[in-house]
Amino acid sequence: MSEVLLDVKGLKKYFTTKRGLLHAVDDVTFTIEKGKTLGVVGESGCGKSTTGRAILRLHEPTGGQVLFEGQDVAKLNATELRHKRKEMQIIFQDPFSSLNPRKTVSQTIEEPLKLHKLIPDKQKRLEKVLETMETVGLAERYINTYPHELDGGRRQRIGIARALALDPKFIVCDEPVSALDVSIQAQILNLMNEIQEQRGLTYMFITHDLSVVNHFSDDIAVMYLGKLIEKAPSEVLFANPVHPYTQALLSAIPLPKLGARKERILLKGEITSPINPAPVCRFANRCQYATDRCRSEEPQLKEIETGHFVSCFLCE
């Protein structure tokens, strides 16, 4: 059993809206081991990104604990949090809006180093910038270009370089490839894989693309409407999905084979509103196995075999 880097317990993030309290992330609990990748999947609006941002406190969590190397990030004050940010970074989805259009490549990568006064010497800082650019595969001739002069793949490399500049231990990857062309997706994924191996990084990889997550993750967590409904090592999850939603999700992966047919589970019904949800199973409305119990009680996350957690009454 390797060391646990991140231990999230009962994480909650509610947003106040005009119509009530929006439960974006509701009582999510999981751990990530050092050097491993946790893939987080789910449809859009299920709270994947919000979970990632709440862990980094880019959104203030409403409740719960985020233990990073045993220290509760949710309780840090502003200065402590700023220091902690050196160790926890994020790569954003959209490489077009995540880079300041008025800063050159080197200014963007240099900024975190400047902010934390890590390398006071200008010359050495430039060396570090060049080194980081090399790591992410950006040619040094781009050092003084502006983001709008570069394509999506290169921009995303800048985003990765900015996150890596501080030598973090943990990176939240918020759909880092979903805005890119398929051919470039593969390049970026391979790059991220290499960097992880070199530096022993830990990733939380948020995506809605199941084929990506299968390649990339050691563990996979499936989220539905703010709830974590299933978490297992990836091979286990793909071989033996237990939650009806996970099953439906996996059956939707297209097979890259002509004429291949497979039983699709089509989900019917509307998604339950995440605003003031009733304490019942949130998937019950669309679940073909739903019983009265599902509509009157809320299932809890249970470990059905080692490392395989499910939140469903079916497996009890």
Add this chain to the structure above:
Amino acid sequence: MSENKNVATVDVAKKYKKKSQTADIVKRLFRNKSAVLGMIIFLCIIVIALSADFLFDYEQDVIKQDIMNRLQGPSSEHWFGTDEMGRDIFARVLYGAKYSLKIGFSASIVSLAIGLVIGAVAGYYGGWIDMVVMRIMDVLLAIPGTLLAIAIVASLGSSVNNLIIAMSVSGIPGFARIVRSSVLTVKDNEYIEAARAIGATDRTIIFGHVLPNGMAPLIVQATLRVASVILSTAGLSFLGLGVPAPHPEWGALLTNARSYIRDYSYMCLFPGLAIMTTILSLNLFGDGLRDALDPKQK
């Protein structure tokens, strides 16, 4: 070895020099003929204002009465003629540029600075701070600028400094609103969140990320504000609340000349032309700047 490496990094930074975005904007500005015209005229006016002290002796040429030569039309000796006290109107108009520009620039800069801070704080933090601050700005905005300035000057007394204060106060809400709205549009970009993620403080985010990306409308507003302050100052002086006599402020020259307009119309003509030229040049320049700063025009 490490020295070699140092040399190498310096070379890399030099070799791929960054193209300045400002240079781009200047280039686009110079392509716009009317903007260049406005700029040239305005630069001339600035030069005149700065050299007024060297060209004329204030005591001798600008305010000294010479009753023998009163109300003379334009001639080779007095290019713009003389007024009812025999003072050379050419000297007075040129000297007047000094007052107008001084008031125009100082008041615009002061209201820009204060409006910038107020608008940035309100826009960035939002919530009740935004509510309270912007409602106060709305109250100020509800009072017409000239009226507000009249009230301030009337209560503080009329002097150049009080005029600047009055003009600054009435300009603040306009700037605050513009800054707030551009902060609101920029703030939701992911790079602001990215800046927070790498540990930037609110101050770094506001001044390093938000404002540089929302500067364009502000620069334009500042340019146009100089013009409108000059015009309002002339208006206040015209009403007798501006720069006190015998200082040759343009608006004051106009009021003075008003009683003689029937017989000596040139007395009104030249200060009026001076005001018009200044405002026109600033507006041409401001409009050109607005176009040049718009990235869609690339």
